Amino acid sequence: xxxxxxxxxxxxxxxxxxxSTAGASPAQVALLPGLDKQLIDTSADPCENFYQYACxxxxxxxxxxxxxxxYSSFSIVHDYTQDILHNxxxxxxxxxxxxxxxxxxxxxxxxxxxDESAIDAQGLKPLQPELERIAALSSKKQLTDLLAxxxxxxxxxxxxxxxxxxxxxxxxxxxxxxxxxxxxxxxDYYFRTGADAEKTRKQYVEHIANMxxxxxxxxxxxxxxxxxxxxxxxxxxxxxxxxTARRDPHNIYHPMEVAKLTGLTPEIDWPQLFTxxxxxxxxxxxxxxxxxFKGLQTILNQTDLATxxxxxxxxxxxSVPEYALPQALSQEDFNFNSRDLNGQPEQQARWxxxxxxxxxxxxxxxxxxxxxxxxxxxxxxxxxxxxHAIEAAMATxxxxxxxxxxxxxxxxxxxxxxxADKIGYPDRWRDYxxxxxxxxxxxxxxxxxxxxxNKRQLAKIGKPVDRQEWDMSPPTVNAYYDPSMNDINFPxxxxxxxxxxxxxxxxxxxxxxxxxxxxxxTHGFDDQGSQFDGYGNLSGWWTPDDRKKFDAMTDxxxxxxxxxxxxxxxxxxxxxxxxxxxxxxxxxxxxxxAFLADARRKGxxxxxxxxxxxxxxxxxxxxxxxxxxxxxxERIRLLVQTDxxxxxxxxxxxxxxxxxxxxxxxxxxxxxxxxxxxxxxxx
Numbered sequence: 001x002x003x004x005x006x007x008x009x010x011x012x013x014x015x016x017x018x019x020s021t022a023g024a025s026p027a028q029v030a031l032l033p034g035l036d037k038q039l040i041d042t043s044a045d046p047c048e049n050f051y052q053y054a055c056x057x058x059x060x061x062x063x064x065x066x067x068x069x070x071y072s073s074f075s076i077v078h079d080y081t082q083d084i085l086h087n088x089x090x091x092x093x094x095x096x097x098x099x100x101x102x103x104x105x106x107x108x109x110x111x112x113x114x115d116e117s118a119i120d121a122q123g124l125k126p127l128q129p130e131l132e133r134i135a136a137l138s139s140k141k142q143l144t145d146l147l148a149x150x151x152x153x154x155x156x157x158x159x160x161x162x163x164x165x166x167x168x169x170x171x172x173x174x175x176x177x178x179x180x181x182x183x184x185x186x187x188d189y190y191f192r193t194g195a196d197a198e199k200t201r202k203q204y205v206e207h208i209a210n211m212x213x214x215x216x217x218x219x220x221x222x223x224x225x226x227x228x229x230x231x232x233x234x235x236x237x238x239x240x241x242x243x244t245a246r247r248d249p250h251n252i253y254h255p256m257e258v259a260k261l262t263g264l265t266p267e268i269d270w271p272q273l274f275t276x277x278x279x280x281x282x283x284x285x286x287x288x289x290x291x292x293f294k295g296l297q298t299i300l301n302q303t304d305l306a307t308x309x310x311x312x313x314x315x316x317x318x319s320v321p322e323y324a325l326p327q328a329l330s331q332e333d334f335n336f337n338s339r340d341l342n343g344q345p346e347q348q349a350r351w352x353x354x355x356x357x358x359x360x361x362x363x364x365x366x367x368x369x370x371x372x373x374x375x376x377x378x379x380x381x382x383x384x385x386x387x388h389a390i391e392a393a394m395a396t397x398x399x400x401x402x403x404x405x406x407x408x409x410x411x412x413x414x415x416x417x418x419x420a421d422k423i424g425y426p427d428r429w430r431d432y433x434x435x436x437x438x439x440x441x442x443x444x445x446x447x448x449x450x451x452x453x454n455k456r457q458l459a460k461i462g463k464p465v466d467r468q469e470w471d472m473s474p475p476t477v478n479a480y481y482d483p484s485m486n487d488i489n490f491p492x493x494x495x496x497x498x499x500x501x502x503x504x505x506x507x508x509x510x511x512x513x514x515x516x517x518x519x520x521x522t523h524g525f526d527d528q529g530s531q532f533d534g535y536g537n538l539s540g541w542w543t544p545d546d547r548k549k550f551d552a553m554t555d556x557x558x559x560x561x562x563x564x565x566x567x568x569x570x571x572x573x574x575x576x577x578x579x580x581x582x583x584x585x586x587x588x589x590x591x592x593x594a595f596l597a598d599a600r601r602k603g604x605x606x607x608x609x610x611x612x613x614x615x616x617x618x619x620x621x622x623x624x625x626x627x628x629x630x631x632x633x634e635r636i637r638l639l640v641q642t643d644x645x646x647x648x649x650x651x652x653x654x655x656x657x658x659x660x661x662x663x664x665x666x667x668x669x670x671x672x673x674x675x676x677x678x679x680x681x682x683x
Contacts (some may be wrong), residue, residue, distance in 0.1 A: 007471055007480040008523040008579055010494075010516050011074050012645045029079040031497040034504030034512060035622050037611065047668035047675060051652040054624030062630065067349070069342035070631035072648065073498060078477045081493050084374055085355045085366065085475060092369075102365040102432060106358055108439040109449075113323055113354035119442050120326045124215065126443035127320065134312045140305060144269040148276035150316070154450040156180040157315040158236070158296060161273070162454070163461045164286060165484040167253045170536030173460040175274070175285035177261070178252070179240045179292040182233050183208070183318055185341070185642045190237035194569070196637065200340070205230050207336035211317055214329050225310045232303060232311050239295025241288075243642065244576045247528055249483075249538055252288040261285070264293040267300040279458050323353045324443040343634030361449035363473025364430040367492075370475045371425045375492040378502070380424045383495055383513065386594070387421045387488070390517050393593040394525075397586075397683055403549040411541045412525065415534035419524060420467065420487035424495065425474040479516055481523035481583075483532040488520040498625060506604065507615035510595035511622030518587030518594075522683050526582040527554050556680035557581050560658075564650045567636040572646050580645045584655050586683030588623055592661055595619060616665035624652045 032039075041056020064071045092099060092107040099107060112118075124131075130153075133146055151161045160180035166172040184190060184204055189197070205226045212222035245251050262270050264287070274282045287293060300308075322333040331347070338344040359366050398404070398412045435452040437445050460466070467485060472478060477493040497504075500513045523529045530550070533539040542550065558574035561581050565571050574581070599606060599615065606615050613621065629648035631639075636647055646654060656662040656674055663675035670677060 007482040007489075008520070008526070008529065008583065008644075009478050009480040010519050010583075011478050012639055012643045028083050029076060031080050032073060032076055032625070034498050034501030034508040035611075035613075035618055036498065036625060039625055039628055040621065046666045047663070047672040049653065050620070050624055050656050050662070050666075050674050051627070051649045054621050054652065055628035055648075058628040059630040062628075064630050064632060066346040067344065067352075069338065069344040069635035070629060072629035072631075073626060074477055077493070077496050077499065080496065081475050081477060082352060082355050085359065085370060086351055088369060088373065089355065089358065089366075102362075103369060105432060105435065105437045106362045106366045106369070108437045109362055109445055110354050110358045112437075112439055112442040112445055113357050114350060115440060115442070116327065116350060118440055119324065122443070123326050124329075126441070127316070130316055131313065134309050134316065137305065137309055137312075140267060140300065140308070143267065143300075143308070144272050145276055146312070147268065148273045150312075151273075152277060152451045152454045153319070153447045154454070155312075155315050155319040157312055158300075159293070161277070163457050165465055165536060166255075166286070167249055167484070167532075167538035168255075170484050170486075170532075171465055173463055173465060174255075175279065175282050175458075175461050176288060177285065177293070178288040179236075181236045181315065182240070183229075183314070184233070184237075185638065186243045187237040187240040188242060188641065190234045192641075201230070203336060203340045207332065207340075208314055210332050210335075211329065212314070214332060215313075215317060225314075228307045229311050229314045232299070232307060235299050235303075236296070239292050239299070241292065244573065247576065247579065247644070249528060249531055252286075253538065254287045254290050255284060256287050256290070257284050258282060261287055261293065264290055265297045265300070267297055277458055278455070279461055281462060320443065321357060321446050323350075323357050324446040341634065341638050343632035357446075359473055359475060361446070361453075362432060362435075363475075364426065364470075365432050367425060367474030368429050371492055375424055375474070375495070379492070379495045379500060382502070382509075383423050383490055383500065383517070384421060386509070386514055387423070387490075387517050387521075389594040389598060390514060390521060390590050391416060391419065391421075393518075393590045393597065394521055394683075396593065397590065403546070403553075405543050405546050408542050408546045411533065415486065415524065415541075416521075418486055418534035419521065420485065422470065422487055422489040424490070424492045426470045427468050479520050481520040481529065482536075483524065483529045484536040486524065486532065486534055486536045488517070488524075490517070490520075498622070504622075505610060505615070505618055506598060506602070507595060507618040508622040510591045510598070511619040512626055514591035514594060515588045515623045515626065518590035519583040520587070521590065522583040522586030523579065525586070525683060526579040527551075528579050550682070553680065553682045554578055554582060557585065557682065560680050561646060561650065561654060564646070564654065566640040566647050566650075567633050570637055570640050572640060572650060577644055577646045580651075581654065582682050584646075584651050585658055585680070588655055588659065589683065591623075592619060592659075614665065616661065620656060620662055620665055624656070627651045 038061060039055055039058050041052055044052040044056050046053040062071050068075065089107065089110045092103055093111060096104065096107060137146060147157060150157055158181040160178040162176055163173050164176045166174045189200060208226035208229050209222045212225050213219050217225065241251065258270055322330045325333065334347045394416055395413060398409055398416065436448055470489060472480060472489060472491050474491050475493040476491040479490045479494050481488050498512055499516060501508065531538055533541050558578055561572045561577055562574035604615060627648040640647065653674065657676055658679040658681060668675040
């Protein structure tokens with residue numbers, strides 16, 4: 001549940017996979033310095049392949065661990081932070097008698113997750129009441145109550161339901177229903193042709209059958225049931241909107257009265273579903289894709305009840321966090337979701353899974369303790385100062401755009417000045433007092449945590465928007481821009497070296513965290529964010545001619561990235577990745593302009609060399625080293641087909657080849673790969 005327009009993040013979400021073996025934390029992971037000369041491949045020509053130059057030695061020095069699908073600069077900071085959280089949680093376990101309420105909850109949640117023997121001993125008994133609900137269905141008329149209950153525990157069978165800011169009135173929280181119910185990463189997985197796509201579908205059906213068999217079904221029945229699930233999900237995929245089309249907010253905004261939704265899918269009693277989830281007074285809501293809900297009615301009509309019940313059992317077991325399942329089921333979950341889809345050879349140690357689980361379910365409770373012990377005020381102060389410098393660079397960029405008319409410039413500048421800057425952690429911590437955590441009841445804790453969060457989200461409907469709220473926990477190694485909030489958010493977790501190295505030169509800081517700040521700020525003016533005004537409303541604030549010119553410039557980026565081959569026969573999807581590519585390109589320009597302005601103020605000699613590099617070269621190398629990455633082919637294939645971020649290589653090379661200042665810094669000649677004759681420029 002929650003908002004149904006994804007905030008734009010700087011990094012792709014990391015895959016979570018784990019091995020059911022407890023173990024002690026290894027020695028503390030060492031953070032990279034702001035500019036790491038060891039990573040540089042001096043045999044490479046930066047004008048031919050800058051990514052190879054900046055990161056060429058990364059894969060040798062940091063091979064992919066067997067328990068990960070990839071390893072990157074972000075992974076190192078994540079592992080470092082995870083070690084800190086692990087030690088913190090272990091300390092809390094030893095101090096249980098003196099803990100406050102939140103500390104006890106995160107300690108008990110973590111301890112329950114670590115108690116693998118108790119989870120195995122309980123087996124699926126804790127899930128039995130949920131299975132019995134499904135078994136008791138005797139008519140499709142009873143579906144509404146069961147689906148309402150399932151939505152509250154994160155079982156997204158058939159559709160998703162939650163809340164969002166109204167696109168046209170960002171002061172309001174409204175209800176929303178969205179397409180859902182698929183087990184594969186996204187709808188095109190059900191239809192792509194070729195050996196790899198067919199292999200994935202075959203593995204998925206085998207995975208469903210294996211899970212059913214581990215739940216107690218005879219092998220033949222499990223195999224037959226898996227085929228039924230696949231057939232039903234394929235029908236759902238046929239009426240679902242594809243991932244690229246969903247990037248346009250107009251495509252997923254269709255406000256309507258509840259009665260009209262009932263007309264689309266009368267098999268579901270929508271007013272009853274809202275009542276069952278304790279939400280009163282819903283008369284209208286956003287139906288993201290009316291065609292999906294029209295198609296859903298046909299599917300429900302044509303599917304027999306026995307098949308629906310089989311599908312519901314699958315959706316239930318597939319929704320349970322694998323760390324809350326007995327070892328055999330957890331292992332099978334890993335086999336498909338991590339090994340088959342991501343190429344990850346081994347599961348992670350259990351302590352890693354349980355740290356991530358605690359952060360996922362009690363992120364601000366854990367984050368409050370983390371921030372108190374590990375986030376200095378100086379990091380927040382520096383980041384805020386840099387944000388202001390980069391916002392000033394954006395104001396200049398807007399005024400310098402020859403293609404933008406004065407009326408559009410004026411509104412763009414107003415939006416820029418309205419951007420809210422959130423650094424480190426929320427001003428007001430989340431209240432977990434109503435969430436009950438029972439030590440030794442891992443599955444129950446996971447279900448209650450899901451129910452708590454969904455109730456918290458649904459309680460927003462009809463109330464004013466809380467603009468202080470965060471969508472990421474403080475330890476998260478990422479950042480994001482939210483178009484409806486018009487805010488940029490930098491959790492404490494990302495404000496660590498190499499992204500923020502207090503001892504690094506200013507050029508390095510601007511190349512690292514400055515480019516990330518610029519990235520998030522540019523999201524407010526990319527192809528998606530630019531459709532929202534300063535208040536967060538979906539608004540046509542551009543003149544038609546300005547919008548036409550803007551679209552023409554973004555089309556240049558689409559064509560550019562469409563030509564990049566990610567792996568084997570799979571190319572980057574320039575449309576899917578357009579927003580992130582625009583943010584990458586705009587972000588580095590803003591950071592560079594802000595650095596130059598700062599250097600002028602401080603009297604920095606831009607021709608002087610430090611460790612063999614000019615400040616401009618330091619800036620670009622730091623930027624390139626943001627994206628040092630080593631990724632398994634399976635992981636690349638998955639991300640290219642599902643993630644709006646381009647692969648790391650192109651987040652470096654695809655950007656610097658559009659920036660003449662890079663060519664000047666490294667003495668490149670026009671016509672070399674990193675200094676083409678024709679370059680793209682949006683922001």
